[in-house]
Amino acid sequence: MQKDYELIKKYQNGDQKSFEIIVKRHLSNTIGFFFTITNDRMVAEDLAQDVFFKLYKNLKKFRFDASFTTFLYRVNLNTANSWLTRNKWKNILHLDQSFDKGERDTNIEDEWKRKELWDSVAKLPKKQRIVVIMRIAQGLPYKEIALMTGMSQGTAKVNYHHALNKLKKWLKHD
Amino acid sequence: MIDIEKQLLDTRKSDVKNINEDEFLYKLEMRVRHSKDNRRTVIYSFMMLIVLSILTISQYDNPVMLDSTNYIDEMENIFETDLWNIDINSLDYDSLYLYDMAYILLEEGYLWEAYELISVSKSQKRNI
Numbered sequence: 524m525q526k527d528y529e530l531i532k533k534y535q536n537g538d539q540k541s542f543e544i545i546v547k548r549h550l551s552n553t554i555g556f557f558f559t560i561t562n563d564r565m566v567a568e569d570l571a572q573d574v575f576f577k578l579y580k581n582l583k584k585f586r587f588d589a590s591f592t593t594f595l596y597r598v599n600l601n602t603a604n605s606w607l608t609r610n611k612w613k614n615i616l617h618l619d620q621s622f623d624k625g626e627r628d629t630n631i632e633d634e635w636k637r638k639e640l641w642d643s644v645a646k647l648p649k650k651q652r653i654v655v656i657m658r659i660a661q662g663l664p665y666k667e668i669a670l671m672t673g674m675s676q677g678t679a680k681v682n683y684h685h686a687l688n689k690l691k692k693w694l695k696h697d
Numbered sequence: 698m699i700d701i702e703k704q705l706l707d708t709r710k711s712d713v714k715n716i717n718e719d720e721f722l723y724k725l726e727m728r729v730r731h732s733k734d735n736r737r738t739v740i741y742s743f744m745m746l747i748v749l750s751i752l753t754i755s756q757y758d759n760p761v762m763l764d765s766t767n768y769i770d771e772m773e774n775i776f777e778t779d780l781w782n783i784d785i786n787s788l789d790y791d792s793l794y795l796y797d798m799a800y801i802l803l804e805e806g807y808l809w810e811a812y813e814l815i816s817v818s819k820s821q822k823r824n825i
Contacts, residue, residue, distance in 0.1 A: 659705045691701045
């Protein structure tokens, strides 16, 4: 199996098929990442389209300073962050709607809880939000989060714990 | 593990099944093509704008070219196809011609011939 950097080199030399292989290789993870945040398959696919469209345009200038996976995480993160910010007001309005406790459908209840959680994540300050997205949706270790965000591992940990405390407080009150 | 962290981790969907990769790639290709078309349209529009601007700027301070218009008028006069010439007295043109002829004769030294020519024209006018 060809490695990512080999495929990127080929793509940079004009081989479009290599790009298709890269897309197919990382598609499932990317959609999964966005599905975790949006809980909407269609939206997740649209955001994944955005990511790969950005890659299509920028991969020709990729200089191999970092690994491709880190680069992809970074693009994913920026796209997710933009989406969360765009939908912040919409999310706030949705939080105002009260959930009918009378309903006993566990699926709906789970879905509502998930939505409530991620809507609350959207309300976090930017740094804390980034760390939470990377840690939860992408499952990255602090070391890699620190590398990608430019903050120290300690700062990443502190931001993460502050974020969790805030979420706990908000969701308790709600 | 903090309860909230567990709740968040439970929402994680690292792998999504049943993805139609070909459809995804087709959509991506269409998007890329659309973007390229848009880019081309913008570039062409910009180029057209530049060409139009250059053409407009290059016309500043240039005299209005009316030669062709005059030429058409002259041609119309020759063939008498212009309707606005109908009211013009052709005798005025004849007298101008006679004066020119008389002037030429004077220049050439034919004094009496010039006098005779003018006399004839005057008598003709009187007769009319």
